[in-house]
Amino acid sequence: MNDIFSNPVLAKALPEAIIETLQMVGISSMFTVLIGLPLGVFLHVSAPGGLRPMPVINRLLSDVIVNITRSVPFAILMVALIPLARALTGTSLGPIAASVSLSIGTIPFFARLVENCLRDVHQGKIDAAQVMGSTRMQVINKVMLRESLPALVAAVTTTVVTLVGFSAMAGLVGGGGLGKLAYNYGFQRFDVTVMLVTIVLIIVLVQIIQLVGERISRSLDHR
Amino acid sequence: MITVTDLRKVYQQGKKEVVALDGVTLSVPKGSIHGIIGHSGAGKSTLVRCLTLLDRPTSGSVSIDGTELSSVKDSEIRAARRRIGMVFQHANLMDSRTAAGNVAHPLELVKTPKDQIRTRVAELLRLVGLEGFENAYPSQLSGGQRQRVGIARALASDPDVLLCDEPTSALDPATTDEILDLIQDLTQRLQLTVLIITHEMNVVKRVCESVSLLSGGRIVEHGALRDVAGDLESRLARALLPLPPSEPLPGALQRGPVLEILFSGDSAKEPVLTGVARHFDIDINVLAGSVETLGGEQFGHLRVQLAENADFDAVLAYLHQRGITAKLSAPAATADPDFANPALPASVPATAERGGN
Numbered sequence: 009m010n011d012i013f014s015n016p017v018l019a020k021a022l023p024e025a026i027i028e029t030l031q032m033v034g035i036s037s038m039f040t041v042l043i044g045l046p047l048g049v050f051l052h053v054s055a056p057g058g059l060r061p062m063p064v065i066n067r068l069l070s071d072v073i074v075n076i077t078r079s080v081p082f083a084i085l086m087v088a089l090i091p092l093a094r095a096l097t098g099t100s101l102g103p104i105a106a107s108v109s110l111s112i113g114t115i116p117f118f119a120r121l122v123e124n125c126l127r128d129v130h131q132g133k134i135d136a137a138q139v140m141g142s143t144r145m146q147v148i149n150k151v152m153l154r155e156s157l158p159a160l161v162a163a164v165t166t167t168v169v170t171l172v173g174f175s176a177m178a179g180l181v182g183g184g185g186l187g188k189l190a191y192n193y194g195f196q197r198f199d200v201t202v203m204l205v206t207i208v209l210i211i212v213l214v215q216i217i218q219l220v221g222e223r224i225s226r227s228l229d230h231r
Numbered sequence: 232m233i234t235v236t237d238l239r240k241v242y243q244q245g246k247k248e249v250v251a252l253d254g255v256t257l258s259v260p261k262g263s264i265h266g267i268i269g270h271s272g273a274g275k276s277t278l279v280r281c282l283t284l285l286d287r288p289t290s291g292s293v294s295i296d297g298t299e300l301s302s303v304k305d306s307e308i309r310a311a312r313r314r315i316g317m318v319f320q321h322a323n324l325m326d327s328r329t330a331a332g333n334v335a336h337p338l339e340l341v342k343t344p345k346d347q348i349r350t351r352v353a354e355l356l357r358l359v360g361l362e363g364f365e366n367a368y369p370s371q372l373s374g375g376q377r378q379r380v381g382i383a384r385a386l387a388s389d390p391d392v393l394l395c396d397e398p399t400s401a402l403d404p405a406t407t408d409e410i411l412d413l414i415q416d417l418t419q420r421l422q423l424t425v426l427i428i429t430h431e432m433n434v435v436k437r438v439c440e441s442v443s444l445l446s447g448g449r450i451v452e453h454g455a456l457r458d459v460a461g462d463l464e465s466r467l468a469r470a471l472l473p474l475p476p477s478e479p480l481p482g483a484l485q486r487g488p489v490l491e492i493l494f495s496g497d498s499a500k501e502p503v504l505t506g507v508a509r510h511f512d513i514d515i516n517v518l519a520g521s522v523e524t525l526g527g528e529q530f531g532h533l534r535v536q537l538a539e540n541a542d543f544d545a546v547l548a549y550l551h552q553r554g555i556t557a558k559l560s561a562p563a564a565t566a567d568p569d570f571a572n573p574a575l576p577a578s579v580p581a582t583a584e585r586g587g588n
Contacts, residue, residue, distance in 0.1 A: 132323035
């Protein structure tokens with residue numbers, strides 16, 4: 009136990025690593041939801057038999073972009089996107105640069121989750137809304153999104169947990185954070201204490217995210 | 232008043248054309264309830280989708296009080312829809328909204344001021360007998376209560392027409408009666424035009440003044456309930472006044488001719504059967520019977536067997552003279568596929584065939 013508090017690496021580098029991880033997860037979660045949610049809605053609405061079918065664009069987005077992005081392993085995607093990160097943020101190092109590839113890696117994943125959530129909204133509810141004279145936007149906002157809100161919150165939770173895992177990987181290629189700490193000290197310098205502490209911290213972080221997500225989701229669910 | 236004229240809907244399924252509606256024409260006056268009955272695949276769902284403008288008909292027209300709905304521009308379609316309130320089989324309420332929230336939904340769409348919404352919602356919930364349930368979520372309500380919320384929501388936009396798609400098919404018999412009574416009461420109070428689409432003959436019996444039989448995308452029979460019920464040849468009459476299958480009773484009459492007799496209105500009150508027995512001095516056995524009040528009139532449908540030596544032609548003439556429909560029982564029909572009526576006659580006993588020869 010003494011070891012944890014007297015360990016110089018932990019005392020010096022740990023707070024910074026925690027903040028970097030939270031930054032990466034926070035920024036990329038925000039962008040993932042901001043871009044992935046509308047993308048998921050569009051994928052659902054423009055599908056054949058959807059609210060506003062657009063077969064060609066839907067096909068293009070769904071098959072080409074989403075599926076291709078999702079089939080490239082994240083470790084490779086991350087390295088491949090370093091030039092883009094540099095172009096957008098001016099650097100390839102640090103949590104902000106890492107957030108670029110993290111977001112791009114998870115947006116398609118989240119969009120698919122959103123699409124699935126919306127698909128679970130019973131068609132009868134959409135019919136009912138249309139018969140009472142809803143515009144398409146009103147159907148999307150007041151029925152699709154509102155009725156699937158508990159599921160959407162659960163999807164966000166899953167995505168953020170995934171981002172914690174990805175952020176550890178991003179740490180290895182310059183993103184910093186707990187991943188880098190564990191790799192540099194725990195793996196390369198055989199500092200078992202650092203390794204254990206990072207693992208415990210990541211587990212605690214994931215648990216907190218999961219718990220909060222479930223709470224919110226349940227409080228919104230009236231079924 | 233809703234008028235549907237020669238409504239056709241053809242779907243393109245690959246290269247094949249599927250005719251879902253093949254010239255449906257009907258008209259329902261204000262303040263009355265019309266039943267459309269048919270089995271699944273008869274075109275009921277397509278008809279609903281065309282009436283609510285969720286689907287455009289291929290040709291033909293739908294009009295409410297003379298205003299044409301089926302040809303309105305896309306931009307006016309939402310206003311047109313608001314003239315039709317719709318009640319669904321499973322209510323289709325929003326789970327995330329309370330009872331009050333669900334009823335408020337159509338009002339929010341047209342930006343009704345908040346205080347007006349509140350008054351109107353309270354009024355509508357009172358109308359359907361759900362005072363005090365404002366803050367209950369659909370999951371906390373029973374099936375019947377959910378359907379009441381659905382009805383209140385359908386009435387929120389002050390529609391002229393109430394379209395009910397299998398409104399009671401998911402409810403138990405007692406709740407079914409409650410909901411039907413509510414619909415009947417609202418029809419009179421608000422002078423609505425009501426169309427009930429159903430596969431349950433009991434719904435038609437209980438509330439409808441007129442009825443159409445939809446089969447293969449066409450209306451094959453239609454009319455006021457008392458007219459179709461009085462026609463022994465109509466499929467609707469057989470479904471409205473079903474006779475169970477019956478075996479001829481053993482004994483003296485076993486080989487006699489079997490007659491089907493339909494009394495309606497005043498003739499239902501006359502003691503005709505005993506009249507026949509006395510007049511011809513023959514014995515009669517009742518094999519099966521069904522007595523109902525339909526559209527405010529008394530109806531009776533009997534299957535009787537006469538003594539073997541009876542002159543059935545003379546009996547038939549005697550009955551016809553008194554305004555009673557009767558015929559020799561044919562080796563009738565297996566159950567009519569257009570009705571889900573458990574009490575339908577399955578087949579008529581073998582002696583009936585002999586009687587017909």
